[in-house]
Amino acid sequence: MIRIDNLVKAFGRKRAVDGVSFSVERGEVVGFLGPNGSGKSTTMRMITGFYPPTSGRVTVGGHDVAEEPLAAKRLIGYLPENAASYPDMTVESFLRFAAAMRGLEGEVKSKAIARVVGLCFLSSVLHQTIDTLSKGYKHRTCLAQALIHDPDVLVLDEPTDGLDPNQKHEIRNLIRELGRTKAVVFSTHILEEVDAACTRAIIIDRGRIVAQGTPGELRAMSAIAGAVTLHAAGASEEKLAVLGRVEKLNGSFRVYPGDKGGSAALTRAVVELAAREGWKLDSLRTEEGQLDEVFRRITQPDTVKT
């Protein structure tokens, strides 16, 4: 549904997005990860036709966003960063406006509004003006606007930003649910969201894609993926060193798998060794890898000068 080809956006001399290509099909939820200022929002603004790309191409549902912007925009529901919406409108009039702009009329319009009000839990604030709403409700109002025409493509810029944990949970569930029938791209810098909602994640840093894959694949890129961490009375570093490289962590040992054999073989070997030596195992776990470790390793923190 979304196809991005070698997309570049330059602001003056700075290249905010520098040669990004990927595609998203129906049924996929793609998480767009990256540090602040890495080009996530800029990329999304180009997908939705707000920014014209400096070079490269975006097509949505087969329509080139630069050449047939209206046809492409009709397919997209967009939640902009910070969920901007008109503060002096009531939630209801705002949704009516969005529905009318999407070409909905009469009964279809009323039904569409009722549907998104239900999906986003807005019925209690329907007649309040948007500037009186809490951040969570503001966000959900803007999300409702993006869903009003039941779009095939959803582009959500930090949909859970500023929400409390319960609201985050609801929104993630909603995103996962929507992802079954739509192509969804959402940006975030919260790594747990990747596990909670994504079928695939793309990590972007300084305008370039630095990694992509399923959450599991990304985790496997972690340095500690496949390592076995154990805490046992009597365990010694020398004995463990036979099995692979050993790292000492206050009281526990972490054994990294060598070239031969995967993490399953290593785990078995550690257990056998412990039994043979008579160590008393307190805990033993096989590391899956940590997303935040992968994230930190492959992206440049903005606190470091380049």
Place this chain on the structure above:
Amino acid sequence: MRAIRIIAGRELAGYFSSPVAYVFLVIFLLLAGFFTFTAGAFFERGEASLAAFFGWHPWLYLVLVPAVGMRLWSEERRAGTIELLLTLPVTTWQAIIGKFLASWLFLALALALTFPVVLTVNILGEPDNGAIVAGYLGSLFLAGAYLAVTCMTSAMSRNQVVAFILSVVICLFLILAGFNPVTDLLVRWASPAFVDTVAAFSVVTHFDGFQKGVLDSRDLFFFLSVIGFALFATGVILRGHRAG
């Protein structure tokens, strides 16, 4: 057309959902009355015409029209809603025209509420009502020209105050270029052809015809081209922000 209508409707409703519209209408009508009856010496003139009323409009609008239009784009940019608006299935032109029409309609409403002055002059004497209609039409185009300029300055800045001041300055130029004290000053050192050229850019020169009841296609063309140019410039500026 549909998209323009919906955008204009939202914008117009926005004026009335806050006190802005009512404050503006009251101030506009008070000032219009003050200028007509006190500063314009409506009664002392002893003539059945609205010259005292229309004559002040270029000055009255100078402050009030930028106040109506200054938020049109600067507020959208400041609040970030411009991103929402322009990613809906509309073109930039539809959005520009929709917003402009909403504000113009609002100004037309304010102008229409000055109808008591027409009744007054009709009770007191026998005015040329054709000239009055022409005057109203001219006044509407005058407001439209100022408003289009304000649209443009509003697109330039996220700050409404900056948009307001820029707009007042440009509109002031559009007045002064044909204002008699200024043209008299110019005549002393510039050639008459030059003075005429400068004066041709003035809204005053072109508004005069309307006030006298003369519908000249050149005057109409002048106002329409100011509106057209300023709205076109608005589009260019809005595109410029996004092109990076």
